[in-house]
Each structure stands twice: as C-alpha cells, then as structure tokens.
Amino acid sequence: xxxxxxxTLGSRRSCIRELFEYGxxxxxxxxxxxxxxxxxxxxxxxxxxxxxxxxxxxxxTQSSLYLHGYTTAAGDLSLRQAIADDLNRRFSAAVRPQDFxxxxxxxxxxxxxxxxxxxxxxxxxVIAPFFPEYRPFVENCGGQLVVIPPDIPNFQIDLQAVESAxxxxxxxxxxxxxxxxxxxxxxxxxxxxxxAILTKKSRLFGHPIYLISDEPYRELVYDGKTVPFLPNxxxxxxxxxxxxxxxxxxxxxxxxxxxxxxxSEHDGLLAxxxxxxxxxxxxxAPSMMQKVIQKCVDVRPDLRPYDENRHLLADALRSxxxxxxxxxxxxxxxxxxxxxxxxxxxxxxxxxxxxxVPGTDFGCRExxxxxxxxxxxxxxxxxxxxxxxxxxx
Amino acid sequence: xxxxxxxTLGSRRSCIRELFEYGxxxxxxxxxxxxxxxxxxxxxxxxxxxxxxxxxxxxxTQSSLYLHGYTTAAGDLSLRQAIADDLNRRFSAAVRPQDFxxxxxxxxxxxxxxxxxxxxxxxxxVIAPFFPEYRPFVENCGGQLVVIPPDIPNFQIDLQAVESAxxxxxxxxxxxxxxxxxxxxxxxxxxxxxxAILTKKSRLFGHPIYLISDEPYRELVYDGKTVPFLPNxxxxxxxxxxxxxxxxxxxxxxxxxxxxxxxSEHDGLLAxxxxxxxxxxxxxAPSMMQKVIQKCVDVRPDLRPYDENRHLLADALRSxxxxxxxxxxxxxxxxxxxxxxxxxxxxxxxxxxxxxVPGTDFGCRExxxxxxxxxxxxxxxxxxxxxxxxxxx
Numbered sequence: 001x002x003x004x005x006x007x008t009l010g011s012r013r014s015c016i017r018e019l020f021e022y023g024x025x026x027x028x029x030x031x032x033x034x035x036x037x038x039x040x041x042x043x044x045x046x047x048x049x050x051x052x053x054x055x056x057x058x059x060x061t062q063s064s065l066y067l068h069g070y071t072t073a074a075g076d077l078s079l080r081q082a083i084a085d086d087l088n089r090r091f092s093a094a095v096r097p098q099d100f101x102x103x104x105x106x107x108x109x110x111x112x113x114x115x116x117x118x119x120x121x122x123x124x125x126v127i128a129p130f131f132p133e134y135r136p137f138v139e140n141c142g143g144q145l146v147v148i149p150p151d152i153p154n155f156q157i158d159l160q161a162v163e164s165a166x167x168x169x170x171x172x173x174x175x176x177x178x179x180x181x182x183x184x185x186x187x188x189x190x191x192x193x194x195x196a197i198l199t200k201k202s203r204l205f206g207h208p209i210y211l212i213s214d215e216p217y218r219e220l221v222y223d224g225k226t227v228p229f230l231p232n233x234x235x236x237x238x239x240x241x242x243x244x245x246x247x248x249x250x251x252x253x254x255x256x257x258x259x260x261x262x263x264s265e266h267d268g269l270l271a272x273x274x275x276x277x278x279x280x281x282x283x284x285a286p287s288m289m290q291k292v293i294q295k296c297v298d299v300r301p302d303l304r305p306y307d308e309n310r311h312l313l314a315d316a317l318r319s320x321x322x323x324x325x326x327x328x329x330x331x332x333x334x335x336x337x338x339x340x341x342x343x344x345x346x347x348x349x350x351x352x353x354x355x356x357v358p359g360t361d362f363g364c365r366e367x368x369x370x371x372x373x374x375x376x377x378x379x380x381x382x383x384x385x386x387x388x389x390x391x392x393x
Numbered sequence: 394x395x396x397x398x399x400x401t402l403g404s405r406r407s408c409i410r411e412l413f414e415y416g417x418x419x420x421x422x423x424x425x426x427x428x429x430x431x432x433x434x435x436x437x438x439x440x441x442x443x444x445x446x447x448x449x450x451x452x453x454t455q456s457s458l459y460l461h462g463y464t465t466a467a468g469d470l471s472l473r474q475a476i477a478d479d480l481n482r483r484f485s486a487a488v489r490p491q492d493f494x495x496x497x498x499x500x501x502x503x504x505x506x507x508x509x510x511x512x513x514x515x516x517x518x519v520i521a522p523f524f525p526e527y528r529p530f531v532e533n534c535g536g537q538l539v540v541i542p543p544d545i546p547n548f549q550i551d552l553q554a555v556e557s558a559x560x561x562x563x564x565x566x567x568x569x570x571x572x573x574x575x576x577x578x579x580x581x582x583x584x585x586x587x588x589a590i591l592t593k594k595s596r597l598f599g600h601p602i603y604l605i606s607d608e609p610y611r612e613l614v615y616d617g618k619t620v621p622f623l624p625n626x627x628x629x630x631x632x633x634x635x636x637x638x639x640x641x642x643x644x645x646x647x648x649x650x651x652x653x654x655x656x657s658e659h660d661g662l663l664a665x666x667x668x669x670x671x672x673x674x675x676x677x678a679p680s681m682m683q684k685v686i687q688k689c690v691d692v693r694p695d696l697r698p699y700d701e702n703r704h705l706l707a708d709a710l711r712s713x714x715x716x717x718x719x720x721x722x723x724x725x726x727x728x729x730x731x732x733x734x735x736x737x738x739x740x741x742x743x744x745x746x747x748x749x750v751p752g753t754d755f756g757c758r759e760x761x762x763x764x765x766x767x768x769x770x771x772x773x774x775x776x777x778x779x780x781x782x783x784x785x786x
Contacts, residue, residue, distance in 0.1 A: 001564065001600045002658060002665040003511050010509075010668025011661075046457035055452060064439035068642045104497060104646070108674030116399050133671075140672040171394065207394045249461045251680025253497070253646075265395060268404075272395040275403025278526075279533040280673040281501030286682070287644025 009136055016040060019355045026353055036354045036382035037374070041180065041331065043248040044373040045305050051247060054295040058288065067291065071284040073274060075102025075256070079294040083256060086297045091229035095260050101273055102285040104253040106216045106242035107133060110174070111280060113212055113238055113257060115141045116272035117171040125165055125173040127157050128363030129181050129334065131214070134174055143171070150364045155184040155325040155334065159193050166201045172210040172238075173198065177227060178217040178329025181362045181369035185221060185328040188228045195234035208236045208264035215239055216255070217330040219246040219300055222307050225328050231260040238263065243293060245330075246301060254289045306331050309372040313379050320387045324367075331373040334359070338390045342368040345389070352385045402529055409433065412748045419746055429747045429775035430767070434573065434724065436641040437766040438698050444640060447688040451681065460684065464677045466667060468495025468649070472687040476649060479690045484622035488653050494666055495678040497646040499609045499635035500526065503567070504673060506605055506631055506650060508534045509665035510564040517605075518558055518566040520550050521756030522574050522727065524607070527567055536564070543757045548577040548718040548727065552586050559594045565603040565631075566591065570620060571610040571722025574755045574762035578614060578721040581621045588627035595629070601657035604630045609648070610723040612639040612693055615700050618721050624653040631656065636686060638723075641694060647682045699724050702765040706772050713780045717760075724766040727752065731783045735761040738782070745778045 013021075016039055023037040058067055074080070080097035087093045103109035114124060118141040126134050128150040138145045146165050151158045162173070173194075177186040186194075195211075202209045213230045218241065221227055230237040242255035259270050284290075314327050317335060325334040337345035342358035342365055349356050359367040372379065406414075409432050416430040451460055467473070473490035480486045496502035507517065511534040519527050521543040531538045539558050544551045555566070566587075570579040579587075588604075595602045606623045611634065614620055623630040635648035652663050677683075707720055710728060718727040730738035735751035735758055742749050752760040765772065 001510070001512055002661050003509055003669070006509050006511075006668040006672065007661055007665040008668065009671055010664035010666065042463055044458070047461055051461075052452050052457070055448065059445050059448060064445070064641065065437070068440055068444075068644050070435055070643045105674070105676060107676050111672075111674040116396055116403075117394070118396050118399075119394055136672050137674065248457065250463045251461050251677055251683075253676065253679050268395050268400055271403035272400040273403065275399040275401065276396070278402055279399065279504075279529050281498070281504040281530065283498060283500050283646065284644055286646050286679045289679070290644075 005140065014132070015361055016357050019357060022350070023355050030353060033381065034353055036378055036385065038370040038372070039355045039357055041371045042373060043245055043250055044375070045248055045301060047248040048296065048299045048301060050296050050299045051249070051292060054292045055288070057295070058291050062291070067288045069287060071287050071290060073277065073282060073284055074100065075285055076290050076294065079290050082294045082297045087229070087258070091232060093229060093231060093260065095258060099259050099261060101257040101270065101277065102290060103255050103257055103277065104282065104285050105244060105255050106214055106240050108277070108280065108282065109240040109242070109255055109257045110134070110212065110214060111137050112273050112277040112282070113240060114138055114143060115276035115279065116269060117210065118143045119171065121169050122171040123167060123169045125162065125170060127175065129155070129179070129359055129367070130174070130363055131176055131180050132361040147363050152366065153323065153325070153336070155179070155182045156186060156190045157194055159197060162194065163197050163201070166197070166209065168205045170201070170209050172212050174212045174214060175230070176214040178220060180217065180330055181332050181357070181359065182325040182334035182367070183327040183330045183332040184325050185225055185227055188233070191228055191230065191233050198234060198236070202236070211237045213237055213239045216242040216245050220303060220306065220331060221329040222303065222310060223328065227329065231262070235262045236264050238269070247296060247299065248301060249289070252286060252289050254285050254293060306373060309374065309376055309379060312376055313370065313372050316383045317386055320390050322386070322390060331371055333370040333372060334367045335370060336366060337368050340366050342366060349385070349389060352389070354382060354385045398533065407525070408754055409750055412750060415743070416748050423746060426774065427746055429771055429778065431763040431765070432748045432750055434764045435766060436638055436643055437768070438641055438694060440641040441689065441692045441694060443689050443692045444642065444685060447685045448681070450688070451684050455684070460681045462680060464680050464683060466670065466675060466677055467493065468678055469683050469687065472683050475687045475690045480622070480651070484625060486622060486624060486653065488651060492652050492654060494650040494663065494670065495683060496648050496650055496670065497675065497678050498637060498648050499607055499633050501670070501673065501675065502633040502635070502648055502650045503527070503605065503607060504530050505666050505669040505675070506633060507531055507536060508669035508672065509662060510603065511536050512564065514562050515564040516560060516562045518555065518563060520568065522548070522572070522752055522760070523567070523756055524569055524573050525754040540756050545757070545759065546716065546718070546729070548572070548575045549579060549583045550587055552590060555587065556590050556594070559590070559602065561598045563594075563602050565605050567605045567607060568623070569607040571613060573610065573723055574725050574750070574752065575718040575727035575760070576720040576723045576725040577718050578618055578620055581626070584621055584623065584626050591627060591629070601629045606630055606632045608632055609635040609638050613696060613699065613724060614722040615696065615703060616721065620722065624655070628655045629657050631662070639694060640689060640692065642682070645679060645682050647678050647686060699766060702767065702769055702772060705769060706763065706765050709776045710779055713783050715779070715783060724764055726763040726765060727760045728763060729759060730761050733759050735759060742778070742782060745782070747775060747778050747782075
C-alpha cells in the first residue's frame with residue numbers, strides 16, 4: 001500500500017551516492033590516502049568570508065523575530081530587489097523584484113517550474129549529458145522526458161535533433177550551462193541557433209516553448225569565458241539559480257526563480273510557479289539566509305583552487321592520452337572511457353580505489369565524470385592510476 | 394498552456410494572507426494603534442537565546458565546508474541521534490536515528506508522507522477544523538481529502554463519523570494536536586478510542602491505516618497539560634514535527650519525520666518517504682540549522698507571553714459572552730461567531746479594523762480564529778470592539 005514509484009525512487013540508490021558510500025567504507029580499510037574519490041560534486045572551497053561576516057552582523061544588529069520569522073512565499077522584497085539590481089548591472093537586463101521567487105535551491109525550483117508547466121501529455125526536452133534528477137522531477141508530475149543525444153565530441157547541442165524532437169506537446173527545454181556532468185559552456189552561437197529554432201516552433205505550434213535555464217554553476221567559469229544571460233537571447237526563458245556553488249553554501253538550500261518581464265504569460269506563469277511551490281510544501285526560503293544573500297549578492301567566489309585542480313587533472317589526463325569535453329566551467333571533467341564503455345572502465349577503476357562516475361545515468365555511456373572539487377594532493381596521488389588504466393586497457 | 398490547478402492554487406490568495414495584507418494597508422492609513430490584526434500565526438516570542446549562542450559557537454569553531462556542506466538527504470546522523478535520545482527520554486519511546494528523516498518544516502514533510510502513501514484512489518481523512526493546506530497537499534498527488542465534521546462544542550473527535558468514513562481506500566488520517574485553528578489538545582481518552590477504531594478497521598481491510606501526526610505545536614501547551622506521544626498509543630503513527638514554533642524559527646524551515654520501529658512496512662515506508670522527498674526536490678534540510686538544532690534539541694521556549702495573552706483575551710471574551718473551544722495549546726482561540734456565521738461576523742469586524750479569520754476554510758463556518766501571538770497592548774485596545782460586536786449584533 002505504498003506508492004510504488006516513490007518507493008522505487010527512494011530505495012534505488014543513485015550510482016553517485018553508492019560510489020561515495022563505497023569510498024567511505026574503503027577509506028576505513030585502506031586509509032584516506034589510498035582512496036581516490038572523484039564521485040561527489042560537493043564544493044571544496046569555503047564560503048567567502050563575507051558570508052560569516054554577514055551572519056555575525058545580523059545576529060548583532062537584528063531581532064530574532066526579523067531574522068527567523070516567515071517571509072512571504074516569494075521571499076523578502078529587499079532581497080529580490082538586490083538580486084534584480086545585480087543582474088541588471090551585470091547583464092544589462094531589466095528584471096524587477098516582482099519577477100523573482102526565492103526558492104530552496106535549484107532542485108525544488110525546477111520542480112516548481114516543471115509542475116507549473118505540466119499540462120496533460122507535456123513533454124520536456126533535455127540535452128544529454130544531463131543531470132539525472134531531471135527525470136524524476138518531470139516524470140513525477142506526469143510529464144514525459146525527451147532526451148536529445150549528446151553532441152560528441154563537442155558537447156554543444158545537436159540542433160537538428162532538437163528541431164526534430166519538438167512537438168506541439170513540448171512545453172519546455174531544460175538547459176544546464178555550465179553543464180553537469182560535462183563542464184562545458186554552451187556558446188552564444190549555439191544558444192542563438194537554439195533560440196531561433198524554439199522561436200520558429202513556438203510560432204508554428206501557437207504556444208511558447210519555454211527554456212528552463214538551470215544555473216547553479218553560472219559563476220564557475222574559467223579562462224575568462226562568460227555564460228550568456230539567456231533571457232537576453234531567448235525571451236521565453238525561466239532562470240533557476242542556486243547559491244550552492246557560487247557562494248559554497250550547498251547545504252543551505254537557497255536560490256531563485258526569475259521570470260523576466262518579457263516572458264509569455266508572465267503573470268500567470270509566476271502564479272502557477274507559486275502554486276506549484278505551495279503544492280510541494282514551500283513556505284519560504286530559509287529566512288536568515290535570505291538576509292545573508294542580500295548582503296552578499298555580488299560576492300563572487302575565489303575560483304583559483306578549482307582552476308588549479310582543473311589544470312592539474314585535465315593536463316595530466318590529456319598527456320596520458322585521454323580525450324575529454326572542453327572543461328570550461330563547473331567543477332567536472334567528462335572524459336572518454338578508454339574502450340568506450342564507462343561502466344566497465346569505472347568498475348576497473350574501482351578495483352584500484354579510484355572512484356569515477358560512469359556517464360550512463362547522464363545519458364552518455366561512452367564518457368565518465370570526474371569531480372575536481374577535491375584535495376589537489378588526492379589528484380596528484382591518483383595520476384599514476386589513471387596512467388596505468390589507459391596504458392593497460 | 395499552464396497547469397490549471399497550479400495556477401489556481403497560486404493565484405487564489407488565502408483568506409488569511411488577504412486579511413494580513415489588508416491590515417498592512419489599513420495601518421498605513423489609520424495608524425498602527427488602530428488596526429487589530431489577529432490573522433497571522435507568526436510566533437511573537439523570540440528564539441531562545443541558546444539558538445544564537447549555538448550559531449556563534451558554530452561560526453567560531455567549525456569550518457565553512459562542515460557548516461554549509463550537503464548533509465545526507467535524511468540529515469546529519471548526529472542530529473537524528475540527538476532527537477531520538479530526547480524523544481526516548483521524554484516519552485519512554487524507543488526510536489533510533491534511522492527512524493528519522495530531517496525535513497524542511499512540517500509542510501514539505503507532510504507532502505512527502507502523503508505522496509509516499511498516495512496509491513490509486515487513496516483517501517486521507519482530516520478532522521475539522523483542519524489546516525487548509527492539507528487539501529492541496531492531498532489533492533495534488535491524486536489523493537482524496539475526506540473531512541470529518543467538527544465535534545462542536547468540545548472540538549475533540551466525532552469517533553462515530555470517523556468509523557463510518559473509513560473505507561478500504563483510506564490510507565491515513567491526518568491529526569493535528571494542539572490544533573490549528575482551534576487550540577485544543579486531543580485527550581488521551583479520545584486518542585485511545587480513535588486508535589481502537591483504526592486498529593479494528595486496519596485488520597478488517599487487511600492493510601494499515603496510518604495516523605499522520607502533524608505536530609508543529611507539540612511544545613505549546615498550557616496549564617500543565619501534556620500532548621500524548623502518539624506512537625505510544627497507536628503503532629502505525631508517522632510523526633511530522635517542526636521547530637517553527639517550538640524554537641520560534643518559522644522562517645528557517647526545519648523539522649523531522651519520525652517513523653518509529655514498530656510501524657508497519659517500516660523500511661519500505663521510509664524509502665517511499667525519501668523517494669517522495671526526492672521527487673519534490675528535497676536535497677537536505679538547511680545544514681547549519683541542523684547543527685544548531687542538535688545543540689538546542691532539548692531547549693524549550695518560555696511560553697509565558699503566550700499564556701498571558703491567552704488569559705487576557707480568553708477571559709475578556711468569555712466575560713463578554715463569547716463561547717470558544719477549550720484553548721489548551723498552540724496560540725489560537727476558536728470562537729463561536731455571534732449569529733453563527735463567521736464570514737458575516739468577520740466582515741463586520743473588518744469594518745472596525747479588527748481582523749479575524751472566519752472558520753470556513755478550516756471546515757467550521759460557525760467559528761472564527763484568533764491568533765494571540767500578538768502584542769498584549771493590541772489585545773487590550775481591541776477588547777472594547779469585541780464587546781461592542783457581541784452587544785450590538
């Protein structure tokens with residue numbers, strides 16, 4: 001008498017979590033220095049010092065009732081104003097406080113947006129490789145997930161495949177750039193071409209096809225690259241942002257949904273998002289953290305440790321002969337498995353206590369994912385194993 | 394092309410929220426001292442000082458990565474151990490850390506439990522008066538809400554009505570004690586009689602009927618009354634707790650689900666709850682607040698301000714001739730509307746800038762709700778209006 005799909009979702013451990021638990025177990029047996037765990041995307045740089053300063057200042061100057069009381073469901077107006085100002089300054093946008101809904105991180109934000117758009121037989125497109133949780137988010141509100149195959153080896157977007165996959169039932173395309181798992185940033189050229197297709201098909205079908213931009217890694221880009229602000233490229237964009245990575249606060253569960261003014265059905269869409277959030281038990285985003293974010297809205301992380309790790313790992317792997325997606329952002333490398341089967345390769349690596357995530361669940365079995373938000377010493381110690389694994393396949 | 398039920402849920406403002414906004418508007422016109430707002434159940438006593446001490450201590454002694462990193466989805470093991478120890482000590486229970494799932498407050502916890510139990514045609518019973526959000530929580534996962542009429546004037550439970558309403562499709566009964574909106578605490582006698590009915594019917598139907606105990610007001614009881622620990626009375630109880638009221642942290646969104654060891658389908662149920670949480674985007678409860686709660690697990694609020702308000706308001710209203718439900722807990726009075734129509738009475742009160750919530754949405758139109766988590770001076774200033782309203786009906 002239990003809901004079977006909920007039971008299945010809760011009892012089938014994710015491959016990533018299983019690898020992580022395996023690593024913990026192995027560390028107890030063989031010691032910390034002999035396990036090389038690249039499985040979990042947990043930020044390894046601390047929150048900027050401004051975050052703790054802000055918390056202390058709030059405790060010193062504000063009342064408990066203000067700090068910890070309910071805010072409106074959409075979040076403090078002053079926080080929404082601060083975020084709008086920041087986006088307008090950085091991207092020449094024209095968003096207003098009333099275009100925002102402060103949420104508890106990208107996951108429930110995506111769920112709320114997807115539920116708001118989940119009409120009968122709705123289809124949601126995702127570009128492989130993609131974050132595997134998109135599947136339960138879509139399927140558990142009755143939607144259908146349509147997967148666009150990966151554009152190997154460039155990991156941009158197979159635009160022809162997108163064009164063929166769009167149907168009158170397509171409600172939205174979920175985009176994640178910088179991408180988890182492949183670390184690539186979609187170029188402005190790719191995005192403009194995608195926008196043209198979506199615009200054409202929206203007109204053809206007589207209803208908007210929304211672009212849901214899942215942006216937890218927006219600020220994590222290297223080599224001076226930039227992540228285009230999608231609402232400037234495609235007007236029917238809904239942004240789902242999170243401070244998990246940009247302020248190294250993954251456990252604090254805070255971010256925002258932005259529905260810019262020019263978005264089709266703007267007011268109705270925001271109402272539906274707010275109703276969807278209510279239906280999943282959203283009351284407000286954590287209140288004190290709302291005040292903290294307001295004070296830290298333009299604080300950016302020091303990405304050097306990630307960038308150094310990225311070079312350390314990517315340069316070495318390339319020198320051994322590994323091929324990989326261009327690692328422009330986030331903290332992931334997406335590497336082609338020697339032999340072409342990442343599951344077999346991951347098993348072989350596991351025998352050496354090297355823990356890597358096969359790309360299967362991301363929709364790309366040929367590649368595996370490495371998280372480089374780790375101790376650089378662990379990277380250094382792991383390199384001989386990577387070398388061996390490609391030399392003795 | 395929006396989901397209509399989400400749109401409706403998000404665009405239809407709750408009566409409570411509307412009254413509150415009206416009050417804000419009126420205060421600007423007639424001044425703070427001339428608006429008497431009893432609409433919103435927002436705690437009015439600060440968090441115990443131990444909460445801010447705990448935050449400062451954590452900032453002083455712990456790393457950012459530990460404080461703000463992801464925890465497991467079920468929450469820090471050490472927090473779950475601390476809560477289990479506290480419950481075992483207070484209620485001679487025998488719960489274990491693995492019986493807990495740390496959630497983001499009672500609302501998403503209830504959603505997760507309801508979704509876990511939402512099989513085809515599932516029915517969920519609620520006892521009027523009841524918290525109106527139960528309806529979207531149940532209906533948006535395909536369940537049917539079955540309302541047991543209020544037991545006027547005692548506001549215990551009409552057990553015969555419950556017995557008649559139970560069917561083979563009944564998956565659970567949602568219970569809220571101390572109750573929002575009526576402030577009553579169900580007696581041990583009521584609960585034992587209810588448990589006997591549920592046990593009998595569970596046997597008859599060949600499957601457990603769960604009791605979902607929604608307990609945000611557990612610690613808010615007066616006159617030395619106690620709230621029975623339901624798992625000690627009925628073995629198929631699932632507890633949904635929140636620290637919103639007990640630590641005056643309503644905006645911080647933290648609480649727990651407890652599925653005690655003796656619960657039917659214990660492991661499967663916890664797996665389904667965890668899957669349901671995942672399907673609505675739960676990643677973990679706010680991480681730093683998990684550490685704070687662990688340090689404050691047995692801290693109890695100073696209820697005197699609420700108790701004084703309760704006496705001030707209830708004694709005066711009774712002396713004017715108002716009848717009300719026995720106000721044993723929470724921070725609500727549920728008062729019989731002179732004339733018997735709380736909507737008409739609320740409108741009349743509104744003309745005097747006295748804001749009270751009609752009982753209609755709670756399933757009891759004859760009564761209205763007063764929140765006494767307010768400034769006692771406002772209560773004093775409001776009394777002449779209450780007096781007038783009953784004398785000149």
